[in-house]
Amino acid sequence: xxxxxxxxxxxxVSHAEATFPKECCGVMVGSEGLVQEAVPLPNxxxxxxxxxxxxxxxxxxxxxxxxxxxxxxxxxxxxSHPNCDAYFSKRDLxxxxxxxxxxxxxxxxxxxxxxNSYRPDxxxxxxxxxxxxxG
Amino acid sequence: MAKILxxxxxxxxxxxxxxxxLAGATVGEVLTSLTSQYADLRRHLYNDEGKLRSFxxxxxxxxxxxYLSKEATPIKDADTVSIVPSIAGGSAGVATPAxxxxxxxxxxxxxxxxxxxxxxxGQLKLKAAKVALIGTGGLGAPLGMYLAAAGIGRIGLVxxxxxxxxxxxxxxxxGTKDVGKKKLDSAAETMLDINPHIDIDRHETALTxxxxxxxxxxxxxxxxxxxxxxxxxxxxxxxxxLGKPNVYGSIFRFEGQATIFAYPGGPCYRCLYPEPPPPxxxxxxxxxxxxGILPGTVGLIQATEAVxxxxxxxxxxxxxLVLYDALAMRFRELKLRRNPECPVCGDHPTIRExxxxxxxxxxxxQPHEPAAAEGDIDPVEVKAKIDRGDRFVLIDVREPHxxxxxxxxxxxxxxxxxxPKRINELNSADEIVAHCKxxxxxxxxxxxxxxxxxxxxxxxxxxILAWSDKVDPSVPKY
Numbered sequence: 141x142x143x144x145x146x147x148x149x150x151x152x153v154s155h156a157e158a159t160f161p162k163e164c165c166g167v168m169v170g171s172e173g174l175v176q177e178a179v180p181l182p183n184x185x186x187x188x189x190x191x192x193x194x195x196x197x198x199x200x201x202x203x204x205x206x207x208x209x210x211x212x213x214x215x216x217x218x219x220s221h222p223n224c225d226a227y228f229s230k231r232d233l234x235x236x237x238x239x240x241x242x243x244x245x246x247x248x249x250x251x252x253x254x255x256n257s258y259r260p261d262x263x264x265x266x267x268x269x270x271x272x273x274x275g
Numbered sequence: 276m277a278k279i280l281x282x283x284x285x286x287x288x289x290x291x292x293x294x295x296x297l298a299g300a301t302v303g304e305v306l307t308s309l310t311s312q313y314a315d316l317r318r319h320l321y322n323d324e325g326k327l328r329s330f331x332x333x334x335x336x337x338x339x340x341x342y343l344s345k346e347a348t349p350i351k352d353a354d355t356v357s358i359v360p361s362i363a364g365g366s367a368g369v370a371t372p373a374x375x376x377x378x379x380x381x382x383x384x385x386x387x388x389x390x391x392x393x394x395x396x397g398q399l400k401l402k403a404a405k406v407a408l409i410g411t412g413g414l415g416a417p418l419g420m421y422l423a424a425a426g427i428g429r430i431g432l433v434x435x436x437x438x439x440x441x442x443x444x445x446x447x448x449x450g451t452k453d454v455g456k457k458k459l460d461s462a463a464e465t466m467l468d469i470n471p472h473i474d475i476d477r478h479e480t481a482l483t484x485x486x487x488x489x490x491x492x493x494x495x496x497x498x499x500x501x502x503x504x505x506x507x508x509x510x511x512x513x514x515x516x517l518g519k520p521n522v523y524g525s526i527f528r529f530e531g532q533a534t535i536f537a538y539p540g541g542p543c544y545r546c547l548y549p550e551p552p553p554p555x556x557x558x559x560x561x562x563x564x565x566x567g568i569l570p571g572t573v574g575l576i577q578a579t580e581a582v583x584x585x586x587x588x589x590x591x592x593x594x595x596l597v598l599y600d601a602l603a604m605r606f607r608e609l610k611l612r613r614n615p616e617c618p619v620c621g622d623h624p625t626i627r628e629x630x631x632x633x634x635x636x637x638x639x640x641q642p643h644e645p646a647a648a649e650g651d652i653d654p655v656e657v658k659a660k661i662d663r664g665d666r667f668v669l670i671d672v673r674e675p676h677x678x679x680x681x682x683x684x685x686x687x688x689x690x691x692x693x694x695p696k697r698i699n700e701l702n703s704a705d706e707i708v709a710h711c712k713x714x715x716x717x718x719x720x721x722x723x724x725x726x727x728x729x730x731x732x733x734x735x736x737x738x739i740l741a742w743s744d745k746v747d748p749s750v751p752k753y
Contacts, residue, residue, distance in 0.1 A: 163365055184539045185363070186495045186520055186584055188403055192365035196539035197332040197339065201359045204282070208293070213283035221366040232364035237330045239284035239319075239360055262318075 141173060142216060142241045142257050144274040148178040153252045155180040156220035156245045162189035165219040167200060168243065169207045175215055179203050192231065193219050216241030216257075223248055228258040228267040236260035236267060243272065277305050279356045288315035302333055303346035305356055320358070330361040337622070339540045342594035342612055374403045374428070380472055384426055397586045402428040404585045407494035409433045409482055409510055411462040413560070413570030414500035414524050414577065416448035421578045423466035423473055427585070430466070431476040431494055434458045441753075445567035482506060484629035487513040496581055498522040500574065502560055504551045505632035511536055511544035512629055515620045522581050524573045527558075529566050531573035531599040534592050534611065535580055537620065541593035546614040551636040555715070562715070569601055650721065651736040652708055658746045660708075661685050667706040672720045673739075677712065681739060681750045691716045694723060703729045710735035710742070712753075 144152070148168065155178070156164045165183050170176040181203070185194040195217065204214050217240055221227070226246040236242065238260050246253040257272035276296045281289050289295065290313070297312075299305035310317035322328050333340045334357040340348045350356070376384070376398060387393040387401075406427050408415055411434045422430055436458045438449045446458075453461035459477045466475060478490050482501075487509055491497055497519050499510045507523075514521035514537040521536040523544065536543045576597060583589045596609040619626040660667055671678060671686040678688050689697050691711070701707060707729065709717035714737050721734045735742070743750040 165362070182518060184518055185365075187400060188495075193363060194539075195362040197334075197359045197361055198337075198540045200362060201332075201334050201337070201357060204280075204357065204359065208280070215283065217362050219364055224366050229364070229366055231366075235330070235361070235363040237360035237362060239282060240362075242364070 141271040141273070142168075142175065142243070143173060144168065144175040144178075144243075144272070145170075146275050148175050149274040151178040151180065152218050152243070152245060156218075156247050157250060157252060159183070159220065160247045160250045161222045163191065163193040163220050163222060165193040165195050165217065167195075167203045167214055168216045168218060168241070169203065169212050170215050171212055173215065176212065178218065190222060214240070216243060218243040218245060220245045220247050226254055226256045228256075228260075228269075232258075233260060233264055233267055236264050238262045238264070241270065242267065276352060277350045277354045277356055279305060279309055280358070282358055282360070285316060285319055285358070288319065289313045299350055301344075301346065301350060302335060302340050302348045302356060305350055306333070306346070332359045332361055333357070334359055337615055338612065342541055342610075344610075374399045376402065377472075380426070383470070383472070387426075392588050393586060397588075398426060400585050400587075401426045401582070404496070405429040405431070405494045406581060406585075407431040407433065407491050407497045408500060409498065409506070410500035410502070411446075411448060411458045412436070412442065412500060412502065413445045413526060413565065414574040415462065416446040417571045417574035418498055418500055418578050418581075419448050419462050419466050420469060421575060422581065423470045425578075425582055426470065427473060427581075429474045429476065429494075431478060431490070432459055432462055433478040433480065433482050433490060434462070435479055435481050445565065445570050447571070482509060484509060484631060487629060488517060491519065492517055494519065496520050496522060496584055498524075498577055498581055500524065500577070502526075504557075504636045505638055507544060508551065508635060509629065509632045512619050512626060515543050516628070520584060522577045522584075524570075524577045526565055526569050526573050527560065528563055529569065529601040531569055531576075531601075532596055533573055533576040533580070533599075534596045535584070538591065538593045540613065542611045542613040543617060543620040545619050546617045547596070547611055549614075549617070554637045555719075562712075566601055572599060572601070650733050651714075652733045653736050654710075654742040654745050657708055657710075657735055657742075665706075667708060668701065669708050669710065669735075670701070670720070671739075672709055672711050672717050677753075680753050681743075683710070683739065683742060683750075686710065691720055694720055698724075698727060701729070703727075703731075705731070707732040708735055709733070711738045713738040713740050 163183055166178055166180040168175040168178055181195055181199045183189050183193040184196045185192050207214055221244055226244040242258045245255045257270050258267040259270045260267040276298055279295045279297055281293055297305050297308045299308055320331055335348055335354050384398050387398050404427050408418055411419055411432055438453045438456050438458055438461050440454055442449055448465045449461045459479050463475045491513050497514050499521055511521055520538045523536050524533040580592045584591055594611050596611050598607045615622045669686040671688045672691040674690050709720040711717040717734045721732050724732045740752055743752050
């Protein structure tokens with residue numbers, strides 16, 4: 141289960157809507173399964189960003205370091221699926237890292253529609269859905 | 276003892292610790308001792324072949340070890356080692372209009388399609404890709420032709436030049452029939468003849484601080500095929516600001532270089548060359564010459580890297596500068612590191628917008644007209660002095676092989692580099708005129724002689740090229 145505080149959730153939704161029709165990405169920071177802060181990061185994929193994102197590890201490294209300084213942890217990552225549902229795609233699975241919660245936000249015609257959270261398994265073969273509580 | 280930071284989700288395998296102090300001379304040794312202490316961590320960090328798993332990045336302090344010496348990166352006592360995962364994903368083609376290949380295209384690309392590393396998925400990536408190519412000269416020629424042939428869907432060409440005869444020795448995208456034509460049109464015609472299934476954007480302009488971001492923002496990858504320092508810094512800074520990789524190449528005489536700058540985490544051109552060389556120190560290809568085949572080799576290294584980036588296969592040429600020596604037929608590699616203090620891509624950048632690159636590189640904004648320089652002499656006047664039998668010395672400061680191409684018989688050959696040791700052949704009481712090909716080197720010779728105490732020394736304006744134009748058209752230009 142992952143819970144996201146309202147302020148962090150609002151930041152995720154507005155980042156996803158502002159980045160539409162491209163995919164956005166970012167990191168969720170907090171402690172003990174409660175996300176207190178969402179950090180939007182640039183999508184550094186060099187191809188079409190409408191259906192793919194790549195996070196710069198350097199950015200993630202920076203966020204991780206800043207979180208530690210505040211006594212917080214990186215709990216997961218989020219990204220958007222423009223004009224399609226918040227499923228965990230084959231591409232998501234192929235690129236997944238089993239260490240984090242993956243929150244996927246569906247944005248349709250520029251407006252937030254719904255979201256789900258997934259927890260990819262160790263071998264990148266499946267990503268069971270986990271309970272997501274936000275707002 | 277180095278400090279290893281354990282990512283939150285892995286702490287359950289490391290006695291809930293958020294960091295561990297471990298000894299080791301290299302990253303590999305430190306990680307080995309970490310995973311022997313906490314055996315459950317091993318399968319999270321390493322695959323069955325004993326290599327770091329694909330999504331695992333390791334940093335020493337703020338540097339990704341991929342751009343250092345990988346697992347052989349040495350560790351000092353106060354170093355902090357961090358484990359950072361790669362994160363990527365996406366909805367996978369649902370949102371974008373599907374790119375497809377026609378029957379003709381499938382036939383055309385069959386040698387790509389039958390390789391699993393490219394396949395249909397890769398060929399569609401190539402078709403969906405948008406690449407900007409700055410310059411359609413020596414490097415741009417092979418780049419344009421092969422990228423078109425490979426099926427890059429949209430190629431933006433930036434050039435404002437016209438094809439001339441001296442281009443044809445290496446710029447194979449242009450032919451003899453194209454002399455006098457805009458390079459953009461000539462290049463686009465060749466590329467569309469090779470592959471009519473691609474789109475070409477023609478940007479007929481010099482890339483400037485005013486237009487660079489606007490032109491380049493619509494492309495995924497930028498390829499630098501230019502030959503001057505102001506444009507190289509401009510392309511670099513624009514790529515860093517836009518977050519787009521800059522596939523770089525340069526050529527001179529028999530040697531070339533290539534790398535990818537401004538790739539996430541990797542170095543940029545300014546990390547390698549923080550300051551431009553003093554103007555005039557590094558000769559251009561027009562001054563120093565270039566083996567015509569050389570840009571073919573270097574341009575195709577750039578094309579290979581661009582295609583690999585688009586396909587996402589292989590090991591990109593990031594953090595490595597390939598040096599090619601055609602005479603020795605040898606490739607060497609230099610490691611490049613991102614400079615955390617870099618003014619544009621560092622941790623605290625001071626350059627946040629494009630600057631005046633002509634000024635940065637010390638290039639005068641107005642190309643100085645020959646008439647402006649004091650103490651110049653026109654070739655017509657030099658001819659008149661020879662005809663009148665005036666007592667003066669004309670020295671040709673070019674190289675002997677240039678003298679063989681063409682010369683003014685009255686002139687005495689003293690190459691610029693030999694001038695210091697042959698200065699005793701000249702008499703400071705004599706009136707002296709120096710000439711070279713276009714007037715640049717002879718200007719340096721005049722400065723040198725004046726500093727050595729010569730007073731009556733002048734530069735023949737425009738060099739032997741101007742002599743050919745104004746005095747003797749039978750003298751060939753080169």
